[in-house]
Amino acid sequence: MLKIKNLHAEVGGKEVLKGIDLEINAGEVHAIMGPNGAGKSTLSYVLSGREGYKVTEGSVEFMGKNILDMKVDERAALGMFLAFQYPVEIPGVTTVNFLKTAINSIRKKRGEEEITPIEFLTMQKEKATKLGMDMDMLKRGINFGFSGGEKKRNEIFQMAMLAPKLAILDETDSGLDIDALKIVAEGVNFQRSPERSFLVITHYQRLLDYIKPDIVHVLADGKIRKTGGAGLALELEEKGYAEFNG
Amino acid sequence: MLWNWKKKDTLNLMAKDFLQKKTVNAESLIWLRDTSLLPKAADWIKAMRETGYESFSETVMPSFKLEDWKYSNLRKLRNAEFSYSAEKTKFDVKLLPQNLLDNTKRIVVIDGKYCHDLSNNIKEITVTSLAEANIPDMEQYLVTVGDLDKEPMKALNSAYMQDGVVIKIEKNIAEPIEVLFYNTGNNKAIYTRNLYWMSKDSSATIIENYAGKGVYFFNSYTAIVQHEKSQLKLYRFEKESPEAFHFSSINIQQHNSSIFESFTYAEGGIVARTEYKSELVDKNSENKIGGLYLLNGDQIHDFKIVTQHLEPECKSSQHFRGALDGHSQANLQGKIYVARNAQKTDAYQINRSILLSKDAKMNVKPELEIYADDVKCGHGASSGQLDKNAIFYMQSRGIEEQDAKSLLVQSFLNEALEQVSFAPVKELYESMVVKWLKK
Numbered sequence: 001m002l003k004i005k006n007l008h009a010e011v012g013g014k015e016v017l018k019g020i021d022l023e024i025n026a027g028e029v030h031a032i033m034g035p036n037g038a039g040k041s042t043l044s045y046v047l048s049g050r051e052g053y054k055v056t057e058g059s060v061e062f063m064g065k066n067i068l069d070m071k072v073d074e075r076a077a078l079g080m081f082l083a084f085q086y087p088v089e090i091p092g093v094t095t096v097n098f099l100k101t102a103i104n105s106i107r108k109k110r111g112e113e114e115i116t117p118i119e120f121l122t123m124q125k126e127k128a129t130k131l132g133m134d135m136d137m138l139k140r141g142i143n144f145g146f147s148g149g150e151k152k153r154n155e156i157f158q159m160a161m162l163a164p165k166l167a168i169l170d171e172t173d174s175g176l177d178i179d180a181l182k183i184v185a186e187g188v189n190f191q192r193s194p195e196r197s198f199l200v201i202t203h204y205q206r207l208l209d210y211i212k213p214d215i216v217h218v219l220a221d222g223k224i225r226k227t228g229g230a231g232l233a234l235e236l237e238e239k240g241y242a243e244f245n246g
Numbered sequence: 247m248l249w250n251w252k253k254k255d256t257l258n259l260m261a262k263d264f265l266q267k268k269t270v271n272a273e274s275l276i277w278l279r280d281t282s283l284l285p286k287a288a289d290w291i292k293a294m295r296e297t298g299y300e301s302f303s304e305t306v307m308p309s310f311k312l313e314d315w316k317y318s319n320l321r322k323l324r325n326a327e328f329s330y331s332a333e334k335t336k337f338d339v340k341l342l343p344q345n346l347l348d349n350t351k352r353i354v355v356i357d358g359k360y361c362h363d364l365s366n367n368i369k370e371i372t373v374t375s376l377a378e379a380n381i382p383d384m385e386q387y388l389v390t391v392g393d394l395d396k397e398p399m400k401a402l403n404s405a406y407m408q409d410g411v412v413i414k415i416e417k418n419i420a421e422p423i424e425v426l427f428y429n430t431g432n433n434k435a436i437y438t439r440n441l442y443w444m445s446k447d448s449s450a451t452i453i454e455n456y457a458g459k460g461v462y463f464f465n466s467y468t469a470i471v472q473h474e475k476s477q478l479k480l481y482r483f484e485k486e487s488p489e490a491f492h493f494s495s496i497n498i499q500q501h502n503s504s505i506f507e508s509f510t511y512a513e514g515g516i517v518a519r520t521e522y523k524s525e526l527v528d529k530n531s532e533n534k535i536g537g538l539y540l541l542n543g544d545q546i547h548d549f550k551i552v553t554q555h556l557e558p559e560c561k562s563s564q565h566f567r568g569a570l571d572g573h574s575q576a577n578l579q580g581k582i583y584v585a586r587n588a589q590k591t592d593a594y595q596i597n598r599s600i601l602l603s604k605d606a607k608m609n610v611k612p613e614l615e616i617y618a619d620d621v622k623c624g625h626g627a628s629s630g631q632l633d634k635n636a637i638f639y640m641q642s643r644g645i646e647e648q649d650a651k652s653l654l655v656q657s658f659l660n661e662a663l664e665q666v667s668f669a670p671v672k673e674l675y676e677s678m679v680v681k682w683l684k685k
Contacts, residue, residue: 071641071646071647072641072642072647073641073646073647076643082642088635088639090640090654092654092656092661093654093657098640098645101645101649102644102645103644105644105645105649162643162644
């Protein structure tokens with residue numbers, strides 16, 4: 001599903017990713033762990049196509065297509081989803097209106113019919129109920145005045161609505177207390193399926209207690225230094241990142 | 247002779263002289279004193295014309311030297327030429343725009359002149375042409391309010407106003423009243439003066455639609471008097487021709503417990519200015535003025551909003567938002583004046599704009615002048631670009647960049663529309679914003 005080969009990227013003229021190789025197959029959950037400044041968030045932005053993140057070498061193939069020349073929204077239409085570390089507040093645009101626009105925009109790019117209002121409402125109700133989302137919140141401006149936990153839950157809700165092939169979770173656990181963390185993790189777990197893959201980026205192991213990864217990678221200084229099973233995360237929790245620093 | 251108006255329908259008139267800072271000569275004064283333009287004009291109208299004329303011939307063209315015109319750029323106006331005509335324009339009425347809303351009364355003013363035969367469904371209200379109105383009790387409201395030496399456009403209107411519409415509302419009028427100000431172009435200078443009179447306990451919704459074709463210079467002075475407990479909603483659509491010059495001034499006097507709610511949607515004209523001057527002359531009134539400006543290309547739009555609290559316990563607000571693209575420029579001067587005895591005043595003004603291009607420009611000058619000590623007054627202004635994070639966020643959900651930008655601008659502008667309490671007009675404004683964004 002996702003094939004990253006020798007990926008180098010720079011931000012503001014500084015090389016942050018220094019040759020990443022990573023392959024994620026359908027249905028797999030990969031975790032990327034690493035110390036601060038390792039390039040974890042940069043990787044998520046490079047994959048999603050954010051402006052200012054320049055790929056200098058290597059390739060990224062997603063769903064069999066080279067995505068490096070694609071715009072952010074085109075990658076989303078292919079089935080990529082990025083759950084933000086810091087979801088943006090947009091007063092004035094309601095989550096409902098935003099999602100309807102997003103879904104139709106994606107459908108248009110795929111050459112599909114627009115979603116009918118009934119279809120949309122049914123899906124919205126179903127997903128919101130599953131995630132314990134307050135329907136009134138969806139009628140408010142996107143994330144406007146939301147708590148940290150509410151914002152992250154809204155990310156997971158949007159993911160559920162857009163049903164991506166690959167969901168990248170960028171430090172979704174940051175700023176969450178344990179209860180909020182559990183809710184978010186449950187939201188992710190119910191979306192796991194043989195057709196959907198996850199790339200979970202995190203600094204701490206605790207999120208992985210709730211979202212069980214198939215494979216764990218350690219990213220430090222722009223490179224993947226170690227790859228292992230779920231046990232690697234526990235090991236890191238114990239020893240820290242000392243052996244990968246410097 | 248240039249001023250031989252009897253031989254010509256149109257005269258290459260004084261706007262040009264005035265705009266080129268020439269002192270106007272005695273001949274033109276003679277022409278001015280000739281009342282044939284307004285044959286039934288009362289003496290006070292004649293007197294006002296002369297006062298206006300004298301003021302502007304001394305003041306010359308509005309320039310940055312006048313505080314109220316500090317940010318204005320009237321270069322385009324200086325280079326334009328206009329003619330002036332006393333005759334009614336021959337015009338194919340089929341070309342008139344449709345009503346903005348269904349089920350409205352309609353009053354039509356073409357090139358500044360009230361057209362009774364084109365107006366309809368107006369039995370419930372008293373509508374007369376200014377030129378033909380016999381209105382001694384209204385005289386004091388029709389006389390220009392303001393310091394003409396500092397307000398050249400008002401002076402110009404005082405001197406040249408030909409006609410306009412007088413609307414008298416004496417009860418609750420449920421059906422909105424649409425007033426169409428249509429201008430036929432042909433480089434005409436149009437001066438119109440209107441009066442909206444709200445009797446005690448009356449209420450109405452007036453929708454003004456400004457539209458036209460080609461090049462013209464439109465200068466209007468509207469006086470509004472609201473007697474005790476009257477309520478007026480005045481919604482304005484300034485959608486003049488893209489080549490037009492538009493200067494409108496709205497002058498409101500509010501008596502005890504009256505409510506004035508107004509909103510101006512401005513997207514027309516090449517150089518335009520909208521002025522509101524409100525006087526809250528008695529207790530317990532409410533004055534809400536808002537607006538949206540959507541400009542692109544070389545458009546310039548000025549707003550000058552002055553709200554005067556002269557008596558206690560009144561509330562007022564000025565809330566404007568806008569989006570500026572291309573090389574456009576918006577200037578907004580908002581002033582709240584609170585007199586010494588206007589205690590318990592609650593007033594605020596806010597202006598927020600989005601610059602969609604690096605060449606667009608916004609000038610804001612908020613002013614508070616407060617002499618009372620128990621008041622609540624606030625102001626705020628901001629001007630910025632679209633949030634790049636928000637655009638990326640929306641794109642990451644599959645929305646195209648241009649659509650993401652439009653959605654952000656739309657939501658930003660829609661917040662100003664929250665103050666429009668009449669839903670059909672609010673929806674109309676919303677749809678116009680969407681249309682503008684698609685341009």
